[in-house]
Ligand SMILES: *[C@@H]1O[C@H](CO)[C@@H](O)[C@H](O)[C@H]1NC(C)=O
Ligand SMILES: *[C@@H]1O[C@H](CO)[C@@H](O)[C@H](O)[C@H]1NC(C)=O
Ligand SMILES: *[C@@H]1O[C@H](CO)[C@@H](O)[C@H](O)[C@H]1NC(C)=O
Ligand SMILES: *[C@@H]1O[C@H](CO)[C@@H](O)[C@H](O)[C@H]1NC(C)=O
Ligand SMILES: *[C@@H]1O[C@H](CO)[C@@H](O)[C@H](O)[C@H]1NC(C)=O
Ligand SMILES: *[C@@H]1O[C@H](CO)[C@@H](O)[C@H](O)[C@H]1NC(C)=O
Ligand SMILES: *[C@@H]1O[C@H](CO)[C@@H](O)[C@H](O)[C@H]1NC(C)=O
């Protein structure tokens with residue numbers, strides 16, 4: 001496999017994740033989520049679909065759900081660009097960003113993150129719900145199993161080929177605006193991508209750790225599910241963190257007031273961009289022990305330069 005194949009394959013995976021499924025939508029009755037099983041027949045009507053409502057009292061304790069190690073999540077320059085897809089806002093990450101541990105079978109590369117929301121803070125729009133509670137927003141970091149090296153043939157059929165990290169977002173209490181600073185910076189880009197397919201480079205220093213601030217990343221739910229957009233592939237190991245990220249209300253409101261779903265500003269604002277819950281169908285949701293002994297808050301982000309170096313050497317060897 002040469003370098004070009006690797007790059008093309010990686011691009012293909014990204015495209016397949018963010019843009020697959022043809023003419024689906026969230027609201028029009030002719031293409032909204034109830035119609036997805038007829039639009040993307042292969043997977044959207046499957047038996048391990050996402051999102052789900054997580055019933056906290058039914059979560060099974062699993063002591064093997066260890067802590068994660070986040071590589072380059074503390075790096076200020078991993079975010080390549082930000083794009084309005086007409087369905088969400090997606091931020092592409094540079095190579096070398098990784099997640100390991102957390103009872104994942106091996107290392108996964110963090111490829112992109114995107115968000116789901118409702119209509120400001122008044123109409124919540126997270127995809128997962130916990131005991132019926134829907135949060136204002138949900139952030140998804142999409143990761144692909146590193147060992148596939150972009151081999152789409154093996155990646156798309158692997159039932160654990162993708163690992164999604166879900167983070168709830170709720171309004172920061174008190175009369176605060178423009179906070180946290182990293183979210184203020186990130187959302188400042190929304191004014192530059194108001195129309196579908198608008199894309200701009202990210203030039204500010206922002207790290208994933210800063211966006212995830214305040215979340216104890218040792219506390220999470222785990223279940224086997226799917227992509228929440230067509231083609232709804234059932235290849236996703238889901239991690240849904242219990243603690244929400246706190247973002248000031250004015251910044252949450254920007255998502256539903258700045259972005260349009262089509263190529264001109266007369267098109268609808270992007271609101272309620274989340275899929276409704278799917279049946280659990282006997283699936284088990286697992287979580288850590290209920291022991292409340294405080295582990296150190298897992299910002300646990302490690303910039304592993306040796307990993308980065310190995311990746312670089314690997315790329316050079318490919319030429
Ligand atoms: C999806 O599954 C449900 C229940 O199993 C079934 O009633 C429905 O016809 C299926 N829809 C499609 C498009 O296959
Ligand atoms: C979203 O909220 C705004 C005001 O809060 C309202 O004008 C608008 O109609 C809402 N949009 C939808 C799709 O409900
Ligand atoms: C992908 O993996 C399959 C199965 O291991 C292998 O046969 C195929 O050659 C690989 N494709 C590439 C492009 O490496
Ligand atoms: C989802 O499955 C379809 C086949 O049904 C495949 O073409 C596509 O590449 C898969 N997408 C991902 C992201 O695995
Ligand atoms: C909130 O803060 C703004 C300016 O920072 C101030 O004008 C306003 O009175 C405050 N509102 C409340 C309810 O404290
Ligand atoms: C974003 O828009 C602002 C104001 O409209 C402009 O000053 C800035 O250069 C734009 N940034 C990018 C990266 O396009
Ligand atoms: C990363 O950016 C933040 C905020 O802009 C800054 O406070 C911090 O010093 C930067 N870290 C490094 C290692 O440059």
Ligand SMILES: *[C@@H]1O[C@H](CO)[C@@H](O)[C@H](O)[C@H]1NC(C)=O
Pocket residue numbers: 159160222223224284285286
């Ligand atoms: C998810 O599927 C994998 C592979 O089939 C299995 O080993 C694992 O126990 C499942 N996880 C849960 C939480 O059911």
Ligand SMILES: *[C@@H]1O[C@H](CO)[C@@H](O)[C@H](O)[C@H]1NC(C)=O
Pocket residue numbers: 262264265266267
């Ligand atoms: C905006 O798009 C709509 C249909 O999506 C079209 O009818 C309208 O003419 C467009 N307006 C402009 C200014 O291009």
Ligand SMILES: *[C@@H]1O[C@H](CO)[C@@H](O)[C@H](O)[C@H]1NC(C)=O
Pocket residue numbers: 069071302304306307
């Ligand atoms: C970083 O890389 C070194 C050498 O490859 C390895 O021993 C260490 O476990 C890695 N640490 C993390 C957090 O991945």
Ligand SMILES: [Zn+2]
Pocket residue numbers: 114115116140228
């Ligand atoms: Zn998502």
